[in-house]
Amino acid sequence: xxxxLGRILILASLxxxxxxxxxxxxxxxxxxxxxxxxxRRFAYFYALLIIGAxxxxxxxxxxxxxxxxxxxQVGSRAIPTWVTIVSLWSSLEGSILFWGFVLGAYxxxxxxxxxxxxxxxxxxxxxxxxxxxxxxxxxIAGPANPFLTVPxxxxxxxxxxxLLQNHILMAIHPPFLYLGYVGMTIxxxxxxxxxxxxxxxxxxxxxxxxSLMLPWIFLSLAIMxxxxxxxxxxxxxxxxxxxxxxxxxxxxxxxxxxxxxxxxVVERRGILKGWTITLVQASFLLVLLGTFMTRSGVFxxxxxxxxxxxxxxxxxxxxxxxVFSVALLAFRIDKLESEGxxxxxxxxxAMFLVNNLLFVxxxxxxxxxxxxxxxxxxxxxxxxSVGRPYFDSxxxxxGAALLFILGVGPALPWGRASRxxxxxxxxxxxxxxxLFAALGYVANIxxxxxxxxxxxxxxxxYVTFAQMFLPMLQRMKRGDGAGTAFVDAQLVRGRRRxxxxxxxxxxxxxxxxxxVSSTMRQTTELHFTKGQTQQASGHAVxxxxxEERQEPHRLxxxxxxxxxxxxxxxxxxxxxxxxxxxxxEPIGSPDVHTTAGGDYYIALSNIDTAAQTVSITVFASPLVxxxxxxxxxxxxxxxxxxxxxxxxxxxxxREAMPDATPExx
Amino acid sequence: xxxxxxxxxxxxxxxxAAQFVGAPQGRPLAGQELLLRTxxxxxxxxxxxxxxxxxxxxxAEMAVNMKGQVRELLERGYTEEQILQYFELSYGQFVLxxxxxxxxxxxxxxxxxIALLLGAAIVYFTLRKLSKAPxxxxxxxxxxxxxxxxxDLVSGEKS
Amino acid sequence: xxxxxxxxxxxxxxxxxxxxxxxxxxxxNEIRSPLIGKPAPSFAxxxxxxxxxxxxxxFKGKPVVVNFxxxxxxxxxxxxxxxxxxxxxxxxxxQFLGVVFQDTEEKILSxxxxxxxxxxxxxxxxxxxxxxYGVGGVPxxxxxxxxxxxxxxxxxxxxxxxxxxxxxxxMR
Numbered sequence: 001x002x003x004x005l006g007r008i009l010i011l012a013s014l015x016x017x018x019x020x021x022x023x024x025x026x027x028x029x030x031x032x033x034x035x036x037x038x039x040r041r042f043a044y045f046y047a048l049l050i051i052g053a054x055x056x057x058x059x060x061x062x063x064x065x066x067x068x069x070x071x072x073q074v075g076s077r078a079i080p081t082w083v084t085i086v087s088l089w090s091s092l093e094g095s096i097l098f099w100g101f102v103l104g105a106y107x108x109x110x111x112x113x114x115x116x117x118x119x120x121x122x123x124x125x126x127x128x129x130x131x132x133x134x135x136x137x138x139x140i141a142g143p144a145n146p147f148l149t150v151p152x153x154x155x156x157x158x159x160x161x162x163l164l165q166n167h168i169l170m171a172i173h174p175p176f177l178y179l180g181y182v183g184m185t186i187x188x189x190x191x192x193x194x195x196x197x198x199x200x201x202x203x204x205x206x207x208x209x210x211s212l213m214l215p216w217i218f219l220s221l222a223i224m225x226x227x228x229x230x231x232x233x234x235x236x237x238x239x240x241x242x243x244x245x246x247x248x249x250x251x252x253x254x255x256x257x258x259x260x261x262x263x264x265v266v267e268r269r270g271i272l273k274g275w276t277i278t279l280v281q282a283s284f285l286l287v288l289l290g291t292f293m294t295r296s297g298v299f300x301x302x303x304x305x306x307x308x309x310x311x312x313x314x315x316x317x318x319x320x321x322x323v324f325s326v327a328l329l330a331f332r333i334d335k336l337e338s339e340g341x342x343x344x345x346x347x348x349x350a351m352f353l354v355n356n357l358l359f360v361x362x363x364x365x366x367x368x369x370x371x372x373x374x375x376x377x378x379x380x381x382x383x384x385s386v387g388r389p390y391f392d393s394x395x396x397x398x399g400a401a402l403l404f405i406l407g408v409g410p411a412l413p414w415g416r417a418s419r420x421x422x423x424x425x426x427x428x429x430x431x432x433x434x435l436f437a438a439l440g441y442v443a444n445i446x447x448x449x450x451x452x453x454x455x456x457x458x459x460x461x462y463v464t465f466a467q468m469f470l471p472m473l474q475r476m477k478r479g480d481g482a483g484t485a486f487v488d489a490q491l492v493r494g495r496r497r498x499x500x501x502x503x504x505x506x507x508x509x510x511x512x513x514x515x516v517s518s519t520m521r522q523t524t525e526l527h528f529t530k531g532q533t534q535q536a537s538g539h540a541v542x543x544x545x546x547e548e549r550q551e552p553h554r555l556x557x558x559x560x561x562x563x564x565x566x567x568x569x570x571x572x573x574x575x576x577x578x579x580x581x582x583x584x585e586p587i588g589s590p591d592v593h594t595t596a597g598g599d600y601y602i603a604l605s606n607i608d609t610a611a612q613t614v615s616i617t618v619f620a621s622p623l624v625x626x627x628x629x630x631x632x633x634x635x636x637x638x639x640x641x642x643x644x645x646x647x648x649x650x651x652x653x654r655e656a657m658p659d660a661t662p663e664x665x
Numbered sequence: 666x667x668x669x670x671x672x673x674x675x676x677x678x679x680x681x682a683a684q685f686v687g688a689p690q691g692r693p694l695a696g697q698e699l700l701l702r703t704x705x706x707x708x709x710x711x712x713x714x715x716x717x718x719x720x721x722x723x724x725a726e727m728a729v730n731m732k733g734q735v736r737e738l739l740e741r742g743y744t745e746e747q748i749l750q751y752f753e754l755s756y757g758q759f760v761l762x763x764x765x766x767x768x769x770x771x772x773x774x775x776x777x778x779i780a781l782l783l784g785a786a787i788v789y790f791t792l793r794k795l796s797k798a799p800x801x802x803x804x805x806x807x808x809x810x811x812x813x814x815x816x817d818l819v820s821g822e823k824s
Numbered sequence: 825x826x827x828x829x830x831x832x833x834x835x836x837x838x839x840x841x842x843x844x845x846x847x848x849x850x851x852x853n854e855i856r857s858p859l860i861g862k863p864a865p866s867f868a869x870x871x872x873x874x875x876x877x878x879x880x881x882x883f884k885g886k887p888v889v890v891n892f893x894x895x896x897x898x899x900x901x902x903x904x905x906x907x908x909x910x911x912x913x914x915x916x917x918x919q920f921l922g923v924v925f926q927d928t929e930e931k932i933l934s935x936x937x938x939x940x941x942x943x944x945x946x947x948x949x950x951x952x953x954x955x956x957y958g959v960g961g962v963p964x965x966x967x968x969x970x971x972x973x974x975x976x977x978x979x980x981x982x983x984x985x986x987x988x989x990x991x992x993x994x995m996r
Contacts, residue, residue, distance in 0.1 A: 236722040243717050271795055289840075298847035301716050311848055319841045326833030333826050342795040350792055357784040365777040371843055372764070372773045378846040379769055383855055385711050386773060387762030388719065394777055523704070588724055605724055677877055679948070680865035680956030713855070713960030726926045727960065730951035755865075755958035757858040 002060045003068045006053055006147030013049035013100070014137035016042050017130040024127030028196065036119065039126045040111050046133055047108035054101035057146060058088060066153040070094050070146030076159030078552055083160065086171045089178070090160035092295065092310070093146035098175075100136045102182040107133060110186045114207060121204050124193035125186075132185050135317050143310045162553050162580040169229040176222035177249060181287045183215025184252060187259075188284035191277045195328045198335030200266060200273040209263045212280060213642055216256045217635045223249050224631035235575075235588040235603040237521065237619035239627070242391040244299035247370045248290035251363055256283040258359035265352045268414060270339025272349075274329075275356055277336065281325045286363075288318040298374065343416035351409035358405065362398045366391065396449055400456060403511055406504060407433075407460030410467050432462030436512075445520060453515040460508045468501035492645050499641025506634035513626035517598075521621040525605070530612040537620035539600060540564045544572075546609050555579045557586075557607055559614045563593060563600060575604045575616065598622035682738055682751045689742035703736040706745050710735070710752055711760045719762055857958055857977040864890075864968045865956040869923065869946035872932045878944045881972075883919040887994040888968040890921050891982070892954055895931045897962045899981035904939055906982050907965075911942040914991065919943070925951040967994040 020042025027035025227239035259279035296311030436458025475485035528543035571593035707721030868879035920943035
């Protein structure tokens with residue numbers, strides 16, 4: 001019964017979204033206010049239906065209703081409740097349903113928050129959103145249907161892939177990823193609406209920016225969580241392997257970051273409109289590409305368990321979306337008139353343009369590296385690989401250039417600047433560069449790129465800090481006390497600006513942490529007999545013994561180690577080999593001791609229970625924890641910037657004026 | 666008995682890199698340098714049973730064997746090129762994580778460079794174009810009847 | 825209409841979708857061997873149980889089937905009867921040889937005693953022979969012709985049809 005009800009809801013969602021899309025586009029052409037109203041109603045209706053269907057599935061999973069095909073596929077009475085909930089997105093059909101759920105929520109929210117405003121753009125935006133929704137409902141109703149009826153329901157199911165039950169991060173990373181990915185549909189809708197209308201004016205910039213920022217925050221966190229999971233679980237001591245599916249999540253993040261910056265130039269100067277729209281569209285298209293890459297089986301990846309037969313269908317939708325986007329751009333981009341100009345190469349606007357170029361170059365390079373093996377195979381049938389050495393050698397220089405711009409860009413003023421002004425802006429932060437590089441050198445860093453990263457990072461840190469508190473200092477100069485100046489200038493009026501600089505600060509910390517943790521990592525391979533103590537990276541490691549633990553779905557062989565520093569024990573680490581019933585080879589699981597200064601990480605290579613010997617690899621990497629912390633801080637700061645402040649009207653007016661006073665950059 | 670075992674061992678042969686790439690052309694390594702170079706060369710070889718990981722990073726037994734082979738070859742004085750070539754002859758180009766700069770494969774290195782030059786040109790010309798006198802600012806759109814009707818309709822909307 | 829945007833957009837879209845469509849037909853985990861058509865690397869390894877040395881060069885003049893496997897590998901259990909049956913049929917015209925690596929002698933002997941053996945099985949310490957043959961995983965089977973040239977490599981568990989087809993190839 002649940003299965004049939006589910007199918008009905010999905011079919012209804014497909015009809016509602018398709019109808020709503022048509023009505024939306026119709027209302028856009030005929031400028032019918034009635035039409036817009038109906039399109040909005042259909043948007044809400046679609047959201048209700050798809051969310052309802054998802055809730056129904058969650059109920060079926062929790063109730064262990066094995067007459068529903070998806071529950072029979074991933075459900076189990078033996079697993080804990082949190083795993084049951086996680087199993088909603090653990091396998092293909094459920095994950096597409098989850099996609100629909102997130103999309104429904106986003107569309108409902110976007111429809112709600114645009115009520116009474118942006119009437120010119122709304123119909124087309126809703127049309128685009130609902131067209132995308134219709135595609136996903138089609139997938140759920142057809143090729144990826146989780147609500148099929150199982151004729152003779154089994155008494156129990158196999159449960160989701162055991163790898164997914166290994167670590168709590170597996171429960172958090174996918175939802176964040178979906179919140180990031182799916183969310184890109186909304187700004188895509190606004191961007192297409194702007195092209196269709198032929199205007200990218202202040203009437204649409206705010207929703208465009210805010211609807212891009214929210215998924216960007218989720219995507220940033222999702223990518224970080226993915227890296228953190230790889231680090232904690234996979235056991236090779238690293239957090240990013242340039243795996244095709246990892247790259248798939250990075251590509252839309254890169255274009256979205258570029259778009260967020262580009263929007264600022266449109267707001268301030270009314271230029272680079274075409275660039276901005278293209279970047280927003282690219283972010284959505286890359287999301288489609290990403291989901292294709294993950295599910296199609298075309299790429300060799302650690303995520304291969306999510307492969308499925310719906311690859312061709314997604315590719316088809318990607319093709320259609322590409323044609324639609326290119327056509328819109330080609331025919332309408334010239335209508336987006338520039339309202340201003342760039343007065344000199346040494347201006348913030350020019351730096352934003354360079355910023356755009358670097359992000360696009362990075363996106364292009366990562367994309368090329370990921371699909372290149374396919375290209376070669378198509379051309380001459382040979383199989384080759386493009387792996388970490390390629391990506392590292394390409395991405396590090398471009399990343400360094402971006403870090404450089406992160407420092408120089410905000411230092412330069414908007415508009416024309418005299419040579420004196422430029423010198424005054426660009427020279428003092430060199431002190432920061434020298435300081436950071438010197439600190440690195442003293443800390444024994446000798447790698448050229450890492451020292452350069454520290455220098456650029458130090459420069460950027462100086463600029464970020466100086467610019468961050470500029471409004472407050474200006475208020476204080478006019479006589480206000482520090483407290484009121486801070487609250488008023490930073491938190492109330494200048495919230496968005498303050499938040500942006502906090503984000504930049506987090507980025508500087510993140511990049512420095514990545515550079516230092518990867519180049520200063522110490523790797524030691526050791527072989528132990530029971531009771532033996534050996535030294536590795538300033539710590540004494542003692543092998544305490546082997547323990548075997550039988551759990552319902554796996555057998556864990558655990559090696560216990562005591563780690564001591566300067567005579568005192570700092571941690572007991574328990575790396576293990578997990579033999580799952582479903583898998584052929586055991587999967588190693590490392591254990592990490594994390595401190596603010598660095599991580600001490602033990603991974604098992606070999607464990608011999610009979611002889612009580614064990615071989616391990618010890619990784620000592622400095623500053624790793626700051627990578628995770630800085631990204632969380634980045635997300636929170638960006639979220640803070642999104643919160644509207646009480647002085648909303650005043651800020652909106654200022655945002656609408658292209659020649660705002662220079663200090664409130 | 667020992668003699669017999671020794672004789673037996675002498676008869677055993679495993680395929681040797683010499684069959685594939687000839688005599689070692691570099692100098693034999695030892696100690697810390699050997700470990701470092703093993704890691705470096707190992708990170709250029711792809712573990713054939715893993716999903717894209719290098720032989721240096723992977724814990725799979727096949728990868729450990731390959732890493733051991735790399736170390737032995739470095740000890741005997743084989744150069745990085747020879748070692749990579751040896752593995753390429755048995756496994757194919759698939760095993761090289763760093764694409765070779767030859768033929769079609771060289772494009773993966775050239776295309777980003779070309780893109781950089783193209784991008785720099787675009788930035789230059791865009792800066793030039795945009796530094797000319799600004800066009801007349803876009804006049805604010807008058808509030809039209811359509812918007813007014815929408816506002817009326819929507820103010821009745823409950824949400 | 826902006827011609828540049830249209831052209832660039834069409835090219836990028838077409839190339840991208842084209843490449844991905846081509847990729848859809850292929851399996852990224854199937855790696856073709858570069859040794860096909862090349863002489864099989866020579867090796868002489870210790871046979872389990874008897875301890876005598878088996879040299880692949882001894883078999884020159886007749887086709888050889890070299891099967892890399894291990895006792896911990898599930899598909900190897902599946903294909904073992906197929907290999908044994910075909911070996912019994914084709915020997916002495918075709919020589920079968922099993923090479924095991926990443927395993928212990930006791931386990932191999934026990935396996936062979938339980939499940940039958942019709943041809944020599946040797947142990948490849950440290951997997952060096954496997955590396956020379958470009959073995960990625962087990963099972964993998966190589967078909968070598970009378971002149972010592974590898975004519976085919978088969979990844980995965982052998983089945984009756986595949987082995988027949990490859991044997992025909994190697995007998996010619």
